[in-house]
Amino acid sequence: xxxxxxxxxxxxxxxxxxxxxxxxxxxxxxxxxxxxxxxxxxxxxxxxxxxxxxxxxxxxxxxxxxxxxxxxxxxxxxxxxxxxxxxxxxxxxxxxxxxxxxxxxxxxxxxxxxxxxxxxxxxxxxxxxxxxxxxxxxxxxxxxxxxxxxxxxxxxxxxxxxxxxxxxxxxxxxxxx
Amino acid sequence: xxxxxxxxxxxxxxxxxxxxxxxxxxxxxxxxxxxxxxxxxxxxxxxxxxxxxxxxxxxxxxxxxxxxxxxxxxxxxxxxxxxxxxxxxxxxxxxxxxxxxxxxxxxxxxxxxxxxxxxxxxxxxxxxxxxxxxxxxxxxxxxxxxxxxxxxxxxxxxxxxxxxxxxxxxxxxxxxxxxxxxxxxxxxxxxxxxxxxxxxxxxxxxxxxxxxxxxxxxxxxxxxxxxxxxxxxxxxxxxxxxxxxxxxxxxxxxxxxxxxxxxxxxxxxxxxxxxxxxxxxxxxxxxxxxxxxxxxxxxxxxxxxxxxxxxxxxxxxxxxxxxxxxxxxxxxxxxxxxxxxxxxxxxxxxxxxxxxxxxxxxxxxxxxxxxxxxxxxxxxxxxxxxxxxxxxxxxxxxxxxxxxxxxxxxxxxxxxxxxxxxxxxxxxxxxxxxxxxxxxxxxxxxxxxxxxxxxxxxxxxxxxxxxxxxxxxxxxxxxxxxxxxxxxxxxxxxxxxxxxxxxxxxxxxxxxxxxxxxxxxxxxxxxxxxxxxxxxxxxxxxxxxxxxxxxxxxxxxxxxxxxxxxxxxxxxxx
Numbered sequence: 001x002x003x004x005x006x007x008x009x010x011x012x013x014x015x016x017x018x019x020x021x022x023x024x025x026x027x028x029x030x031x032x033x034x035x036x037x038x039x040x041x042x043x044x045x046x047x048x049x050x051x052x053x054x055x056x057x058x059x060x061x062x063x064x065x066x067x068x069x070x071x072x073x074x075x076x077x078x079x080x081x082x083x084x085x086x087x088x089x090x091x092x093x094x095x096x097x098x099x100x101x102x103x104x105x106x107x108x109x110x111x112x113x114x115x116x117x118x119x120x121x122x123x124x125x126x127x128x129x130x131x132x133x134x135x136x137x138x139x140x141x142x143x144x145x146x147x148x149x150x151x152x153x154x155x156x157x158x159x160x161x162x163x164x165x166x167x168x169x170x171x172x173x174x175x176x177x
Numbered sequence: 178x179x180x181x182x183x184x185x186x187x188x189x190x191x192x193x194x195x196x197x198x199x200x201x202x203x204x205x206x207x208x209x210x211x212x213x214x215x216x217x218x219x220x221x222x223x224x225x226x227x228x229x230x231x232x233x234x235x236x237x238x239x240x241x242x243x244x245x246x247x248x249x250x251x252x253x254x255x256x257x258x259x260x261x262x263x264x265x266x267x268x269x270x271x272x273x274x275x276x277x278x279x280x281x282x283x284x285x286x287x288x289x290x291x292x293x294x295x296x297x298x299x300x301x302x303x304x305x306x307x308x309x310x311x312x313x314x315x316x317x318x319x320x321x322x323x324x325x326x327x328x329x330x331x332x333x334x335x336x337x338x339x340x341x342x343x344x345x346x347x348x349x350x351x352x353x354x355x356x357x358x359x360x361x362x363x364x365x366x367x368x369x370x371x372x373x374x375x376x377x378x379x380x381x382x383x384x385x386x387x388x389x390x391x392x393x394x395x396x397x398x399x400x401x402x403x404x405x406x407x408x409x410x411x412x413x414x415x416x417x418x419x420x421x422x423x424x425x426x427x428x429x430x431x432x433x434x435x436x437x438x439x440x441x442x443x444x445x446x447x448x449x450x451x452x453x454x455x456x457x458x459x460x461x462x463x464x465x466x467x468x469x470x471x472x473x474x475x476x477x478x479x480x481x482x483x484x485x486x487x488x489x490x491x492x493x494x495x496x497x498x499x500x501x502x503x504x505x506x507x508x509x510x511x512x513x514x515x516x517x518x519x520x521x522x523x524x525x526x527x528x529x530x531x532x533x534x535x536x537x538x539x540x541x542x543x544x545x546x547x548x549x550x551x552x553x554x555x556x557x558x559x560x561x562x563x564x565x566x567x568x569x570x571x572x573x574x575x576x577x578x579x580x581x582x583x584x585x586x587x588x589x590x591x592x593x594x595x596x597x598x599x600x601x602x603x604x605x606x607x608x609x610x611x612x613x614x615x616x617x618x619x620x621x622x623x624x625x626x627x628x629x630x631x632x633x634x635x636x637x638x639x640x641x642x643x644x645x646x647x648x649x650x651x652x653x654x655x656x657x658x659x660x661x662x663x664x665x666x667x668x669x670x671x672x673x674x675x676x677x678x679x680x681x682x683x684x685x686x687x688x689x690x691x692x693x694x695x696x697x698x699x700x701x702x703x704x705x706x707x708x709x710x711x712x713x714x715x716x717x718x719x720x721x722x723x724x725x726x727x728x729x730x731x732x733x734x735x736x737x738x739x740x741x742x743x744x745x746x747x748x749x750x751x
Contacts, residue, residue: 067481
C-alpha cells in the first residue's frame with residue numbers, strides 16, 4: 001500500500017473521451033513512473049472526468065510527471081494534492097471467514113470501524129468499509145487472523161481540504177513559466 | 178454541400194494547404210484514394226510505407242511546413258510507426274492518415290485490422306480515431322494545429338472505411354477548440370531579465386543551440402544574440418545550419434562525436450545558454466560530469482524539457498524566436514548600463530583548442546579512399562545552399578563534422594531515434610519540398626540497403642536526388658565500437674562491398690550509377706552527378722573501412738575523457 005512510502009496525489013481533469021485512460025496509463029508506464037492507485041469517475045460537468053492518481057514519489061520527480069501529463073492533449077488541468085492538504089477516502093469490500101462461533105467477533109470489529117455487512121454466508125461475511133487509506137489498512141490487519149478470502153479496494157479519491165485559507169488546489173500547469 | 182467522408186478528408190487536407198502527400202493505397206483507405214484523383218494535391222506513390230513517412234519528414238525538415246503521408250490499415254500502419262517515432266524524437270511536424278477497417282467491425286480481428294491509435298499513442302503528439310464523418314473537418318484542423326504549434330511533432334488520423342463512405346454536410350471549423358492544449362509561446366519577462374543578468378556576469382559563456390532554433394525559425398535572432406554577446410555558439414546535430422559555420426563565433430558540433438573545442442568549451446564554461454536544446458545524452462555524456470561549473474539558462478517551448486536532465490538556474494518556457502528577440506532587447510539595454518566582462522581570455526583559450534585539436538584525416542593520393550575526403554569534395558563542389566541528408570552512423574557524423582553549414586534548413590538527418598535508412602526517402606521528401614535546390618544524400622552502405630527501393634519512386638516521379646554511398650562494406654559505427662570496446666571481436670558487421678552491386682542496382686531502379694575507387698576520380702564524378710537533372714544519381718564510393726569517427730566520448734563517459742584520433746593527436750606525444 002501507498003501509505004508506507006512517499007506518495008503524491010494528482011487530481012487530473014481530463015476530457016471525457018474514449019482512450020484517455022489509456023493515454024494516461026501509457027504515459028506512466030513508458031516513462032517509468034509507478035502508480036499506487038488510480039480512480040476515474042465523472043465530474044459535475046459531463047464533458048470531463050476526474051482521475052485521482054496516487055503516484056510513487058520515489059519513482060520519478062513529481063514535476064516531470066505533471067509536466068509530461070500536461071502535454072497530453074485531453075488533459076485539461078492537473079492539481080497536486082499534498083497528503084496533508086487533502087481529504088482522502090477509499091472504499092473497500094472484504095470477504096472474511098467467520099464461522100458461527102467467530103461471527104460475533106467479526107461483527108464487533110465491523111461495528112468499531114463503521115463497516116457495513118453486505119452479505120452473510122454459511123462461514124463468511126462480506127463487509128464494506130469506507131475511510132482513509134490508513135483506516136482500511138488497520139481494518140485489514142485486524143481481519144487477517146480470521147482469514148481474508150477476497151479483498152477489493154477502489155483506490156483513493158481526494159479533494160483539497162477546506163481550511164482557513166483558500167483551497168490549496170495548486171495548478172501545476174503554468175508554474176514553470 | 179453533401180460530401181462523403183473521403184471527399185471531406187481530401188477537402189480538409191486542401192483547406193490546410195496540403196500541396197503534396199506521400200502514400201500507398203490499400204483496402205481500408207481505398208475510398209479516400211478515389212477523390213484524390215480530382216484533387217489539386219500531388220500524390221507521390223511510394224514503394225514502402227516507411228518511405229512515405231520519412232519523405233513527409235524530409236519535406237517538413239526542408240520547408241518548415243507539415244509533411245503529409247497517407248497509407249492503409251494494418252501492416253501499412255505498422256510500417257509507418259518508425260517514421261512517426263523518428264518525427265516524435267526530432268519534433269518534426271507530420272500528419273499521417275491511416276485507413277482502418279470499418280468501424281462496425283473494429284475489435285473483431287478483421288482482415289488488416291490493427292489497433293493503430295493504440296500502437297501509435299506513445300510515438301505521436303496526439304492521434305485520433307474518427308467515428309463519424311461529421312468529425313472529419315474538425316479533426317483534420319486539430320491535427321494540423323497540434324502538429325505545427327508548440328513543440329512540433331507527428332500526429333495521426335485513423336479513418337475507418339465505413340466512415341470514409343458515410344455522407345456528411347460539409348463545414349469548416351473557424352477555430353480550434355482544444356481546452357487541454359495551450360502552448361506557451363511568450364517567455365516570462367522576469368525570467369528573461371534574470372537570463373540577461375547572468376549573461377552579463379559570465380566570463381566563459383557558451384550558446385548551446387539546438388533543433389528548437391530551426392523549428393522556431395529563430396536563426397536570425399540567434400545570430401543577433403550571439404553577435405551582441407560575443408559568446409561562442411555550438412550547434413547540436415539537430416541544429417547544424419542554425420548558426421553559420423563560417424561565422425567567427427561558430428564552434429561547430431558538440432557531443433559524442435563533436436569537435437574538441439565544442440565539447441570542451443561546454444565543459445569549461447561558466448554559463449550555458451541552452452536554446453531549443455534538450456541536454457540529450459549524446460551531448461552531455463555522463464550527466465553528473467557535464468559542464469560542472471556552468472550555470473544554465475534553458476529556453477524551450479516544451480516545459481517538460483526544463484529540468485528533465487539538468488536543473489536550469491533560469492528556466493524559460495517559450496518559443497525560441499520570441500524569447501531570443503526579447504533577450505536581444507534586454508542585452509542591448511543592459512550593455513548600455515554596465516560594463517560586461519571581456520570575453521578576450523575565453524576566446525584566447527578557445528582559439529588555442531581550435532588550433533591544437535582540429536578535425537583531421539589524411540588522404541593518400543594512391544588510396545585507399547577516405548570517407549572524409551569524399552565528403553569534403555562533395556562540400557566543395559556543390560552549391561552553398563545544397564540540402565544535405567544523411568542516414569545514421571559514421572557517415573552521418575563525418576558529414577555533420579565536415580560540412581560547412583551556412584544556411585538553416587540545409588541539413589536533414591535522424592537525430593534522436595537514429596533511424597538507419599532515413600536518408601534516401603528523406604532526401605526525396607526534401608527535394609519535393611525544395612525542387613529548385615540541389616539535394617545530396619550522404620548514406621552508408623548499411624543504411625542504403627534498408628530503403629533504397631524508394632529510388633524507384635524518385636525515378637518514376639522524376640525527383641532528381643543524388644546519393645553518395647560511403648561504401649566501406651561494414652556496419653561501420655558498430656564495427657568501430659567493436660574495435661574500440663569489444664577487443665576487435667567483430668560480430669556480424671561485415672556487409673561486402675560488391676553484394677549488392679550498387680551501380681547495377683541503381684541502374685535497375687532507373688537511376689544513373691557511378692563507382693569511385695580512386696581519390697582522383699572523386700571530383701570528376703561529383704561534377705558529372707551534378708550535371709544530371711532528369712533522374713536520381715547514385716555514387717558508390719569505395720571507402721577505407723578502417724577509418725573511424727573521432728573525436729569520441731565513450732557512451733556513458735564524461736566529456737572530459739574525450740578520445741582524440743590516436744594517429745593525429747597533437748598532444749599524444751607522437
